[in-house]
C-alpha cells in the first residue's frame with residue numbers, strides 16, 4: 138500500500154494513556170508501519186526471566202540481553218514478538234513481565250542495543266508510527282511529528298481495569314498503584330527518562346474516546362506533512 142503520509146510520528150507518554158491502541162489505529166489509517174518499542178523491552182525482560190537473572194542486576198541483565206535474538210514486526214494489523222525464535226506476544230503482557238520490565242529497560246546497555254534495532258526498523262519504512270517513552274527525545278529526535286499523550290491517572294487505571302475485565306475497587310486501586318510505580322520508575326531513571334520532547338504536541342486523552350485521539354493524531358500528521366518546507 139502507498140502511504141498517504143511519509144515520515145515518522147513518535148507517540149510517547151506514561152503507561153495506560155492509550156499509546157499502543159492509538160498508534161496502531163493511526164498507522165492503519167495513514168497506511169504507515171507501526172513499531173511498539175515497549176514490546177521490545179518486554180521481550181528483553183522475557184529473556185532475562187527465562188535466564189533466571191535478577192532484573193535489578195544490571196550487569197547480568199546486560200549479558201543476557203546482548204545474547205538474545207529479539208524480533209518484532211512492524212505491520213499495524215499483526216503482532217509479531219519473538220525471543221530466540223519463540224513467540225512471546227501473549228506472554229509479554231503478563232504480570233510477571235510487567236513487574237520486571239521497568240528495571241530491565243533502565244539498563245543503559247539494553248537501551249543502546251534496542252535503540253539501534255529500533256532505528257534500523259524505522260529506516261526500512263517510508264512511513265511509520267513509533268510508540269514508547271523516549272522516541273521523540275532520543276530515538277528519533279528529527280521525527281516529522283512528535284506527540285506526547287497524557288491522561289489523568291484515574292482514567293488510566295479505569296481503562297486498564299476495563300481492558301483486564303477487573304471491577305473490584307480494591308483491584309482497580311492496586312492497578313492505579315502499579316501504574317504510578319511504573320511512571321515513577323520510567324521518568325526518574327538516569328538513561329532516557331520519560332518526558333515530553335521540547336517540540337512535542339501534548340494531547341490529553343482524559344476527555345476523549347479512543348477514536349477522538351486517533352482523529353487528532355491523523356489530523357496532526359496531515360498538517361505536519363502539509364507544513365513541510
Ligand SMILES: Nc1ncnc2c1ncn2[C@@H]1O[C@H](COP(=O)(O)OP(=O)(O)OP(=O)(O)O)[C@@H](O)[C@H]1O
Nearest residue numbers: 151152153154155156157158296300342345346347
Ligand atoms: N481515549 C481512550 N478512552 C478510553 N479508553 C482508551 C482510550 N485510549 C485507549 N483506551 C484503552 O485503554 C487501554 C490501555 O491502552 P493502551 O494499551 O493503548 O495504553 P498504553 O499507553 O500503550 O499502555 P502501556 O504503556 O502500559 O502499554 C486499552 O484497553 C485501550 O483500548
Ligand SMILES: Nc1ccn([C@H]2C[C@H](O)[C@@H](COP(=O)(O)O)O2)c(=O)n1
Nearest residue numbers: 174175176178238239242269270271
Ligand atoms: N521506548 C520505550 C518503551 C518502553 N519502555 C519501558 C518502560 C515501560 O514500563 C516498559 C513497557 O512499555 P509498555 O509496553 O508498557 O509501553 O518498557 C522504555 O523504557 N522505553
